[in-house]
Amino acid sequence: MIIRIDGIDETNKFGEKLGSLLQKGDIICLNGDLGAGKTTLSKAIGKGLLVEDYITSPTFTLINEYKGRLPLYHFDVYRLENGEELFDLGIEDYFYGDGVCLIEWAENIQDELPRDRLELWIFRGEADNKRVIEIKAFGNRYDSLVGELKR
Amino acid sequence: MKVLGLDTSTLMTTCAIMDEDKLLGEFSLNLDMSHSEALVPMIKSLMDNLKLEMKDMDLFAVSTGPGSFTGLRIGVTTAKSFAHVFDKPIVGVSSLEVLANNILSDKAIVPMMDARRDRVFTAVYKREEDRFREILKPDAIEVMELIKFLRDNIDSAILNGDGCLVYKDTINSEIGEMISFAPGELNLSRGSSVARLGLLKYIRYGSDDYYTLAPDYLRDSQAERNLKLQR
Amino acid sequence: MLTLAIESSCDETSCGVIKDGREVLSNIISSQIDIHRRFGGVVPEIASRKHVESINLIIQEALDEAKVGFNDIDFISVTQGPGLVGALLVGLSAAKSIAYGLNIPLVGVNHIEGHVCANYIEHKDLKPPFVCLIVSGGHTYLIDVEDYNSYTLYGRTRDDAAGEAFDKVARAMGLPYPGGPFIDSLASKGNKEKIEFPRVFLDDKTYDFSFSGLKTAVLNYLNGAKQRGEEIVLEDVAAGFQQAVLDVLVEKSFRLSRELGRDKIVIAGGVAANKGLREMMETRGIKNNIGIFYPSPRLCTDNAAMIGSAGYYNYINGKTSPLDLKVMPNLSFLD
Numbered sequence: 001m002i003i004r005i006d007g008i009d010e011t012n013k014f015g016e017k018l019g020s021l022l023q024k025g026d027i028i029c030l031n032g033d034l035g036a037g038k039t040t041l042s043k044a045i046g047k048g049l050l051v052e053d054y055i056t057s058p059t060f061t062l063i064n065e066y067k068g069r070l071p072l073y074h075f076d077v078y079r080l081e082n083g084e085e086l087f088d089l090g091i092e093d094y095f096y097g098d099g100v101c102l103i104e105w106a107e108n109i110q111d112e113l114p115r116d117r118l119e120l121w122i123f124r125g126e127a128d129n130k131r132v133i134e135i136k137a138f139g140n141r142y143d144s145l146v147g148e149l150k151r
Numbered sequence: 152m153k154v155l156g157l158d159t160s161t162l163m164t165t166c167a168i169m170d171e172d173k174l175l176g177e178f179s180l181n182l183d184m185s186h187s188e189a190l191v192p193m194i195k196s197l198m199d200n201l202k203l204e205m206k207d208m209d210l211f212a213v214s215t216g217p218g219s220f221t222g223l224r225i226g227v228t229t230a231k232s233f234a235h236v237f238d239k240p241i242v243g244v245s246s247l248e249v250l251a252n253n254i255l256s257d258k259a260i261v262p263m264m265d266a267r268r269d270r271v272f273t274a275v276y277k278r279e280e281d282r283f284r285e286i287l288k289p290d291a292i293e294v295m296e297l298i299k300f301l302r303d304n305i306d307s308a309i310l311n312g313d314g315c316l317v318y319k320d321t322i323n324s325e326i327g328e329m330i331s332f333a334p335g336e337l338n339l340s341r342g343s344s345v346a347r348l349g350l351l352k353y354i355r356y357g358s359d360d361y362y363t364l365a366p367d368y369l370r371d372s373q374a375e376r377n378l379k380l381q382r
Numbered sequence: 383m384l385t386l387a388i389e390s391s392c393d394e395t396s397c398g399v400i401k402d403g404r405e406v407l408s409n410i411i412s413s414q415i416d417i418h419r420r421f422g423g424v425v426p427e428i429a430s431r432k433h434v435e436s437i438n439l440i441i442q443e444a445l446d447e448a449k450v451g452f453n454d455i456d457f458i459s460v461t462q463g464p465g466l467v468g469a470l471l472v473g474l475s476a477a478k479s480i481a482y483g484l485n486i487p488l489v490g491v492n493h494i495e496g497h498v499c500a501n502y503i504e505h506k507d508l509k510p511p512f513v514c515l516i517v518s519g520g521h522t523y524l525i526d527v528e529d530y531n532s533y534t535l536y537g538r539t540r541d542d543a544a545g546e547a548f549d550k551v552a553r554a555m556g557l558p559y560p561g562g563p564f565i566d567s568l569a570s571k572g573n574k575e576k577i578e579f580p581r582v583f584l585d586d587k588t589y590d591f592s593f594s595g596l597k598t599a600v601l602n603y604l605n606g607a608k609q610r611g612e613e614i615v616l617e618d619v620a621a622g623f624q625q626a627v628l629d630v631l632v633e634k635s636f637r638l639s640r641e642l643g644r645d646k647i648v649i650a651g652g653v654a655a656n657k658g659l660r661e662m663m664e665t666r667g668i669k670n671n672i673g674i675f676y677p678s679p680r681l682c683t684d685n686a687a688m689i690g691s692a693g694y695y696n697y698i699n700g701k702t703s704p705l706d707l708k709v710m711p712n713l714s715f716l717d
Contacts, residue, residue, distance in 0.1 A: 034550055035601040039541060039594060053712075057542045057594070059550070060519035061392065063466055065711050087370055088432065090220040090468035096267050114268075128602055187471050188706040191478040195705060205483045221468060224434050225475045232479035235438045236452050362442070365435045 001146050005131040011037060012044040014133070019048020021148050022100045024070055026141070027114055029106030032122030037131055038104040041122065045102060046072055058104065062089060071099030078105040083112045118142040152209045155233070156346030157194070159186040159226035160218025160246035161264065161313060166194050167342030168201060168208075169350065176201050177343050186225045194229075206237055210358075212349020214340065215243035217272035217291065217369035218264055224366060231361045240358030242349045243367075247274045247289050250312045252344035253337040259286060259305045261330075263314030266291050271314040272369055273297055275305065281351055291372045294318045298325045305329065311338050383456045385697070386444065386480065387690030388437070390473030391465025391493050392520070394683075395433045397440045399448035399455070400690030403698075404502055407448035409680070409687040410440050433472035441476065444686070452484055457702070459693020462490035463713030470709040478705055489693040490703040492713055493684075497650035498527060499691035504677040508648070512675075513639040515631060517659075518651030518682075519545035524589050524634055526642055530695040535714070536638055537589025544627055545653045547593040551600045551623050555616055565620045566656050572617030574625040577603065581629045589634050596626050624658050632662050639672055649676040652683055 005011050022028070028045070030038040039057045046055040051068035058064045058076035066072040073094045080086055086109055094101055095114050106113060116139030123132045137146045153175075157166045164186050167177035178197050180189060198204065213230035216223050227243070234241035250262035257278070264272040271294055275287035287300055301308055302325070311333035315322065322330065371379065384407070389396040398409035445451060460477035463470060474490075481488035497516050501508055510530060516523040522544045524537035542550070545562060552561020557568075579599050582592045600623050607614050635647050647667065653659060654676045667674040681688060696702075 034554055035598045043541075054538065054540050056539055057546055059546050060543060061465070063711075065467075087368075088468070089466060092267065093220055187474060188708055190475075191482050191705045195482055221471055224468065224472055228434055228437060228472050228475035229479045231438050232441075232476040233483055235441065236480055236483040362439045363435065 001135040001150065003133040003135065004125065005133060006125075007129050008040065011040055011131065012047070015041045015044020016048035018149060019045040021145060022049060022070065023141075024098055024100070025096070026145075027095060027101045027117040028103070029113065029117055029119040030102065030104045030122065031107045031119065033124075036122040036124065038122060041120070042074060042102055042104065046074070049100065063094070071097070073097070073099055073101045074104075075101065076104040077109050080108065083109065086112050115139065116141060118145060152350065153203070153207055154210045154212055154346040154350050155194070155208045155230075156212040156342045156344070156349055157190065157226050157230055158214040158246060158249055158340040158342055158345050159190060159222040160214045160216060160249075161222065161340055162219075163339045164189045164193060165340055165342040165345075166190070166197055167346050168197060168203065169343060169346040171350070174343050175203075177341060179339065179341060181339055186222050190225060190229055205233055208233070208237070208239060210350060210353055211239060211241040212244055212345045212353075213241070214246035214249050214345055215364065216246055216367040217266070217289065218246045220368065223368065227364060227366050231364055234361040240353060241361045241364060242352045242359050243364050244345055244348045244352060245274075245289060246340065247272065248276070248283050248348055249340045249344045250338075251276045251283055252348060253311055253339075253341065254309050254333055256309055259301075259308040261297075261301065261308050261310045261315070263297075263310060263312040263318075265314045265317045269293055270372070271297060271318070273312075273314065275301070275308070288373065289369060291369050294321060298322060301330065302326050307331075309333055313338060383694065383697070384450065384454055385457050385459045385489075385690045385693050386441070386452075386455045387459040387686040387693055388441070388473040388477050389461045389493070389496070389684060389686040389689045390433045390437065390469050391461045391463070392469055392684065394685075395436050395440050395473070396684065396686035397437070397444035398686035398690055399444055399450055400459075400503075400687055400694065403499075403691045403694030404506055406503055406687045406690075407450065408444045408446075409685055410443045410447065411683070411685055412436050412440055433469050437472055437476050441480075452480070455484065455486060457481075457487040457489055457693070457697055459489045459491050459690045459697075461493045461496065461689050462703070462707060463710035464493055465709075465711060467709055467711050470711065474707065474709055478707070482705055487697065487702040488705065488707065489697050489701065490707050491689050491692045491696065493689070494521060494523060494714070495533065495692045496688040497521075498525070498533075498648070499695065500650055500677040500681040500685075500688035501648045501675050502691050502695075503687055504681055505675050508646070508675055511642075511644055512646035512648050513635060513642065513644045514648045514650060515635045516650045517544040517631065517653035519543055519549060521651060522591050522593075524591075524638060526638065526644070527648070531699050531701065537591060537634060539591040539593060540584075541592050541594035542597060544591070544593055544631065545651070547597045547627060548624075548653065550597055554601050554604055555619060562653065562656065565624055566658055568617045568620035569624040569658055570621075572615070572619070572621030574621035576615070576618040577622035579603070579622050579626040581626050583630060583633070589638055591630060591634070593627065596623070624656075628659050628662050631659065632666060635663070636666060636670065636672070645671065646673040646675065649674070650682070655679045655682045
């Protein structure tokens with residue numbers, strides 16, 4: 001599924017819709033270059049999940065935890081060098097835990113990701129505020145999630 | 152010799168004090184609560200009831216894995232720090248042996264802990280006097296692989312641990328006739344087992360180093376480890 | 383009073399012994415420790431975030447350097463949050479064991495409060511009240527410190543922390559990690575007026591910050607220039623970017639101190655080491671008769687000494703913690 005975004009309002013709309021559809025155990029991977037808008041999209045997803053707190057970039061904190069309709073675990077693995085470092089964060093407990101995991105720069109840890117997940121690849125469009133988001137679903141749960149997004 | 156044994160490798164928080172072969176007291180709580188909150192207050196309560204102080208302990212024993220990532224960190228750090236403060240010996244014991252210790256039998260004993268992704272942390276032991284002889288070394292393997300191993304190598308076995316409950320149906324349908332499941336209360340780790348196994352290990356091999364003792368998460372299966380060695 | 387302080391909220395494991403909240407007898411930081419000593423040649427790998435493996439070693443180093451033993455310690459200070467659960471738990475578990483074993487009080491400390499208190503160590507005569515700007519890779523806060531245990535949060539980042547903006551812009555500029563000091567150094571050689579980057583103040587009333595728009599603007603500028611084949615003068619980009627950040631940080635800090643009638647502004651966190659920030663604050667401080675304070679670089683990063691100072695001021699105000707203290711990965715001044 002491919003989505004073309006023109007401006008931040010559309011990013012917010014898409015993100016909020018996705019957030020509202022998420023269930024316990026969902027894993028959403030956000031990929032894209034510096035400045036592509038991963039954290040911006042994360043904020044919108046958080047809003048859709050009814051998180052009231054400000055969602056800020058986890059680049060340095062590595063994992064931020066929020067309470068929404070479900071617990072939201074917001075990761076940024078930009079600073080990690082290998083799978084070992086990831087394991088040392090206790091990431092398995094989050095992946096198989098009680099909330100939703102949102103992972104920025106997930107492409108850096110491709111081998112460590114659970115087999116079933118949703119991947120969002122954010123590319124810049126022709127203008128500065130345009131984006132193209134490519135959505136890839138892995139697993140039944142995410143196939144149906146994409147189905148719901150299309151409606 | 153007084154031994155404080157603790158295990159936080161599963162949802163169970165458990166601690167016990169043994170004096171040689173005599174169990175002085177044991178507290179265990181199977182709560183879906185962070186070990187971080189429960190453990191030290193529990194140890195304190197145990198000690199207070201027994202009118203003992205930490206300095207009275209001669210040896211600290213702790214399950215070092217496999218098991219819960221955060222649970223192991225809490226337990227191991229707690230035990231290490233006690234040993235450090237009082238400069239006393241410490242031993243790490245296998246949480247799988249601790250589970251197996253619940254079962255007294257000539258049959259093969261198979262402790263199983265859920266490792267997610269259809270895998271279990273498991274081993275196959277046979278009791279030999281004071282020791283557990285490893286028929287299958289501790290490993291993180293898929294349930295079907297364990298079932299196949301048991302079918303091919305064992306006459307009869309007793310299974311315990313939370314992992315065997317998760318996969319009970321599969322196991323029953325595949326090898327139900329050759330295995331039995333331990334009664335519920337024997338599925339949970341006990342601090343007294345940690346203390347006992349810890350003391351035995353200490354007598355045989357001496358102390359671990361409280362500076363460097365660390366959890367053994369058994370993160371990779373034996374197969375994965377072999378692969379890494381080859382590379 | 384001596385406290386043994388433990389900090390393990392994120393990347394580092396740090397332990398230190400602090401006397402009366404201001405005197406540092408030791409401050410050992412895991413990434414900077416010379417562990418070869420203790421192992422005499424056989425060096426195990428103590429990578430960052432290997433907290434369990436290293437904590438007791440570092441505790442001992444802290445005691446040794448302070449020339450004290452466990453029995454000389456009056457209370458334990460430990461970071462309760464914010465931070466990574468897996469990391470915080472290690473420090474907390476060690477702290478609880480030691481506190482219980484020695485039968486001394488346990489004091490859970492807010493990591494952000496620790497950064498504020500780093501300045502009490504650096505400046506022995508500094509006392510509240512003052513406005514405090516905390517800027518690092520992971521945090522950006524503007525707070526009022528009315529008294530030692532009385533904090534009010536006025537502003538925070540709504541997206542990227544200031545330090546993070548430095549780091550990401552540095553990366554886009556091809557500079558090595560950590561990028562902040564490189565940008566600082568380049569900026570001093572560049573023309574800050576050459577390239578105009580946006581200063582994001584948000585609305586007039588708020589003390590909140592936003593740096594992701596600025597980061598994007600710099601990235602767009604770099605991409606655009608590259609595509610057009612234009613020469614990129616790194617010094618000017620650094621200077622322009624840094625000035626855009628500092629303008630906002632400094633303006634809001636002074637505005638708050640004016641509103642509250644404070645005569646001191648204190649800076650804390652990793653970005654407090656930025657020379658440009660220090661100079662700009664001091665220059666404006668002299669003009670407005672406001673004292674400016676910041677810690678030495680070592681105390682700007684995560685370290686145990688600052689936790690020991692915060693612990694001390696909690697302790698003497700009767701704030702101790704029970705042995706079932708929980709980690710709080712989201713702890714903020716609002717809690």
